[in-house]
Amino acid sequence: MPVSAASSAREILTGLHEVMAKRGSAQTKLDKVVDLIAEAMRSEVCSIYLLRDNAMELSATHGLRKEAVHVTRLHMGEGLVGTIAEEGRILNLAEATTHPEFVYRPETGEERYHSFAGVPIIRRESPIGVLCVQHADPRRYDDVEIEALQTVAMVLSEMIASARLVDGARAALRNAGMQRMVGLKLVTGMAKGVAVFHQPKVIIEHTVAEDTEAERTRVYSAFRRMREQIDHMTREAEFGTAGEHNEILETYKMFAYDEGWSRRINEAIDSGLTAEAAIERVQQRTRARMREIDDPILKERMHDLEDLSNRLLRIVSGRMGTAAQTGLAKDAILIAKNLGPAELLEYDRRRLKGVVLEEGSLTAHVTIVARAMGVPVVGRIADVRHIANEGDMILVDGDNGSVMVRPNRPMTNAFDQRMSTSAKRRAEFAAIRALPAETKDGDRIGLMVNAGLAEDAAMLEATGADGIGLFRTEFQFLIAATLPGRESQLRLYRSVLEAAGDKPVVFRTVDIGGDKALPYLSEDEKDESENPAMGWRALRLSLERKALMKAQARALIEASGGKTLRVMFPMVSEPWEYEEARALFEEQLAWAKSAKRAGPKAVEFGAMLEVPSLAETLDLLLPRVDFLSIGTNDLTQFLFAADRADPRLAERYDWLSPAILRFLRRVSTQAKEANVPVRVCGEMAGRPLEAMALIGIGIDNFSITPAAVGPVKAMVRSIDAQAVRTKVEALLAKPPANMRKSLGDWAKRHGVSIG
CATH class of the missing domain: 3.50.30.10 (Phosphohistidine domain)
Structure with a gap:
C-alpha cells in the first residue's frame, strides 16, 4: 500500500544504519537489508542486483527463491534489471511481462508476481546495482514509493562501495594506453x-x-x-x-x-x-x-x-x-x-x-x-x-x-603537424584578409558571413567579409526563459548594426518552431510532427502569431534609424506568404512614421528560397523582392526527401549532385533575368569546392560561416571564373558518375586552392 516517502525512507535509513554498524559478513548484511526494505514498504519481494563481471547478479532477495542468489545474472541491457542498469533510469510497471525487455528466469520463481519497480544504485554517477520490489497484484507504484526506493538506493551505494561488493570495471580504462x-x-x-x-x-x-x-x-x-x-x-x-x-x-x-x-x-x-x-x-x-x-x-x-x-x-x-x-x-x-x-x-x-x-x-x-x-x-x-x-x-x-x-609520439607529431599546417593556412588567409575576393579574370565575388550573436559582428573586421548576409534573430528567442520583448530585441539589433558600421546586415525574421522548440509557446503551437523541419515553423508560425512578428518589425525599424534596413523572410513556400509578411512590416513602417519614431532611410525586402515550391512561382515573386537568398541546408533535404538529422542520410546526398546544381542554376538564371541579386546562405557555399561549383553556375554572392571566409576567398583568387563556368556547364550537360571527383580533379590540375 502507498506510504509516505519521507517516513518510509527514514524508517529504512534508521534500520540500515543499525545493520551497517553491526558485525557480520557482507552477505548477511545484504540479506537483512532486503528483509528490512520489504517490511518497511510492505513489499512481497525486494531484491538487490550488483555489478559483477559486467553483469547484474542477484545478490540478495526477500520473496524470490534463495537458491537463485549468485546464480541469476542479467547482462547490461538484458531484461528489466539490465535495462535499468545500462540506462540508469527507473522502471515502474503494473505488468512486468508486457515490457519489451522482460526476460523470464525460472530459477527465481517470480512468475506469480506481476508488478515491478526498480531503481538504479548509483556510485560516482555510474550504476553499480539495481534495487527492485515486486507484488503479485498488477499495479503501478506511487511516486512516493519510488522516491523512497531512490533514497534508499543512495544510502545502499555507500554501504556496497565500502564493503567492496561490486567490480571497479571502469578503473582499468584509466590505466589503458592511447x-x-x-x-x-x-x-x-x-x-x-x-x-x-x-x-x-x-x-x-x-x-x-x-x-x-x-x-x-x-x-x-x-x-x-x-x-x-x-x-x-x-x-x-x-x-x-x-x-x-x-x-x-x-x-x-x-x-x-x-x-x-x-x-x-x-x-x-x-x-x-x-x-x-x-x-x-x-x-x-x-x-x-x-x-x-x-x-x-x-x-x-x-x-x-x-x-x-x-x-x-x-x-x-x-x-x-x-x-x-x-x-x-x-x-x-x-x-x-x-x-x-x-x-x-x-x-x-x-x-x-x-x-x-x-x-x-x-x-x-x-x-x-x-x-x-x-x-x-x-x-x-x-x-x-x-x-x-x-x-x-x-x-x-x-x-x-x-x-x-x-x-x-607518432600521433602527437602528426597532430602537431596538422596544427602547424592549420596555423600556416590561417596566416595565409590573414594575409589576404584586406584583398578583394576577385577571380583571376576580374569577377568580384561577394563574401558575407552568417551570424546569430552580437559578438559575431566583430568577425567582419577579423575576416575581411563584406557584411552579414544572414543574421539569425532566433538565437535570442531560443535561449531566453520568456519571449524577448521589443526593447530587448531593439538593443540586440542596434548593437549588431553599430558593430557592423557601414557594412550591410541582412536580418532574417525568427525561424522558430519545428526542431527549434520554445518552452514558452503554447501546446498547440509546438510541432510534434515526425519531421519538424517540414512542419509548423519559421514564417508559417510568425504569420499565425502576428504579435510576435509585429514586435520584431518595430524593433528592427527603430534599431535601423538612419540606416538601410535589410530584412528577409525564411521558408517562404508561396508568394502570398511573402506579401503578407511584407505588408505587416510596411504597416509598422507607416506607424513609426506617424508616431515620429526614428526609422530607416531605406528598406530592402528579401525572401529565402528553401522550399522547392517557391521556385515554380518565381515569376510572381521576383518583381516584388529586392534580393533572393537560397538556403541550401533545408533546400537539400526537401529536394531529396532526406532528413539531414538522420545520420543514415546525412552523407548520402551530395551538394555537388547534378540535381542540386541544375536546380540552383535555373533559379539563379531566372533571378538574374529579373535583375534580382541572388545569394547562397548555407554550409554549401562555405566549402571551397562547392563554392567553386556555384560560381560555375553563375552565382557570385555567398553568406558563410566566419571560419570559411579565408578558405573560400583563397579559392576565388586562384580561379579563372570563365574557365570554371565552361567546365561546370560541360559536366552538367553530361554528368559524370562522380561529379565531386571530376570537379576536384579539374581543380587540382588548374591549381585551384580547395584545401
Whole structure:
C-alpha cells in the first residue's frame, strides 16, 4: 500500500544504519537489508542486483527463491534489471511481462508476481546495482514509493562501495594506453593540452543525517552563498552586457532562485538524508527527468539546473575548488559531464585551449558561449571522465569531432603537424584578409558571413567579409526563459548594426518552431510532427502569431534609424506568404512614421528560397523582392526527401549532385533575368569546392560561416571564373558518375586552392 516517502525512507535509513554498524559478513548484511526494505514498504519481494563481471547478479532477495542468489545474472541491457542498469533510469510497471525487455528466469520463481519497480544504485554517477520490489497484484507504484526506493538506493551505494561488493570495471580504462574517441562537433578548431577536470566529483561519504535541522541550516547557508556567487558572475561576466549571453545568465540566475528546487532538497532532508545526500538525491531525479525529455531546449535548461546542483554540492561540502577557482597552470583541455555557461566564463582563456563534454549539444548555452570565446568543443564523448586521468595529454579535433587521450609520439607529431599546417593556412588567409575576393579574370565575388550573436559582428573586421548576409534573430528567442520583448530585441539589433558600421546586415525574421522548440509557446503551437523541419515553423508560425512578428518589425525599424534596413523572410513556400509578411512590416513602417519614431532611410525586402515550391512561382515573386537568398541546408533535404538529422542520410546526398546544381542554376538564371541579386546562405557555399561549383553556375554572392571566409576567398583568387563556368556547364550537360571527383580533379590540375 502507498506510504509516505519521507517516513518510509527514514524508517529504512534508521534500520540500515543499525545493520551497517553491526558485525557480520557482507552477505548477511545484504540479506537483512532486503528483509528490512520489504517490511518497511510492505513489499512481497525486494531484491538487490550488483555489478559483477559486467553483469547484474542477484545478490540478495526477500520473496524470490534463495537458491537463485549468485546464480541469476542479467547482462547490461538484458531484461528489466539490465535495462535499468545500462540506462540508469527507473522502471515502474503494473505488468512486468508486457515490457519489451522482460526476460523470464525460472530459477527465481517470480512468475506469480506481476508488478515491478526498480531503481538504479548509483556510485560516482555510474550504476553499480539495481534495487527492485515486486507484488503479485498488477499495479503501478506511487511516486512516493519510488522516491523512497531512490533514497534508499543512495544510502545502499555507500554501504556496497565500502564493503567492496561490486567490480571497479571502469578503473582499468584509466590505466589503458592511447584511446581515440569520436563524438559530436560542437565548436570547430584544434587544441592540445593536459586533461583538467572541471570539478573533481564530491564523493558523499555520509548519507544518513544525525541532526535533520542542522542539515537544513547547512543547505540554507549554501543557497545564500551560491546565489551571491551567481549575482556576482551576472554582474561581472564579459558577455553580460547585451544580447544572447545576458539572456543565458539571466536564465541561469532564475534557476538559482527557484523555490521549488530548494523545497525538494528540504523534503529529501526530511527523509533522513544529509545535506550532501539530499542535493545528490534531487540531482539524480533531475537526471532521470532529463532522460525522458525530447525537447533539446528544455533539456539544456535541465543541464543548467544540474550545473547549479554541482555548485551547491561543492559549497555545502566545503570543497569549492573547481579548476577555474584553483587556476590553470598549463595549456588545458577541460573535461566535464556538462558545463553551464557561467562556469565556462570563469576560466582563464589564455590557458583554456579546448573543452570535452560527456554530454552537450549544438543548441546548448555553453556551446554558444564557447563559440564566442573561440574555444574548440567536442561533445557526446561517453565515459571520458572515467578514461582520462588528470594531467593526461589530450588532443581535441573539433573539425572532425574526435578526442585522443594519452596519444603516442607518432600521433602527437602528426597532430602537431596538422596544427602547424592549420596555423600556416590561417596566416595565409590573414594575409589576404584586406584583398578583394576577385577571380583571376576580374569577377568580384561577394563574401558575407552568417551570424546569430552580437559578438559575431566583430568577425567582419577579423575576416575581411563584406557584411552579414544572414543574421539569425532566433538565437535570442531560443535561449531566453520568456519571449524577448521589443526593447530587448531593439538593443540586440542596434548593437549588431553599430558593430557592423557601414557594412550591410541582412536580418532574417525568427525561424522558430519545428526542431527549434520554445518552452514558452503554447501546446498547440509546438510541432510534434515526425519531421519538424517540414512542419509548423519559421514564417508559417510568425504569420499565425502576428504579435510576435509585429514586435520584431518595430524593433528592427527603430534599431535601423538612419540606416538601410535589410530584412528577409525564411521558408517562404508561396508568394502570398511573402506579401503578407511584407505588408505587416510596411504597416509598422507607416506607424513609426506617424508616431515620429526614428526609422530607416531605406528598406530592402528579401525572401529565402528553401522550399522547392517557391521556385515554380518565381515569376510572381521576383518583381516584388529586392534580393533572393537560397538556403541550401533545408533546400537539400526537401529536394531529396532526406532528413539531414538522420545520420543514415546525412552523407548520402551530395551538394555537388547534378540535381542540386541544375536546380540552383535555373533559379539563379531566372533571378538574374529579373535583375534580382541572388545569394547562397548555407554550409554549401562555405566549402571551397562547392563554392567553386556555384560560381560555375553563375552565382557570385555567398553568406558563410566566419571560419570559411579565408578558405573560400583563397579559392576565388586562384580561379579563372570563365574557365570554371565552361567546365561546370560541360559536366552538367553530361554528368559524370562522380561529379565531386571530376570537379576536384579539374581543380587540382588548374591549381585551384580547395584545401
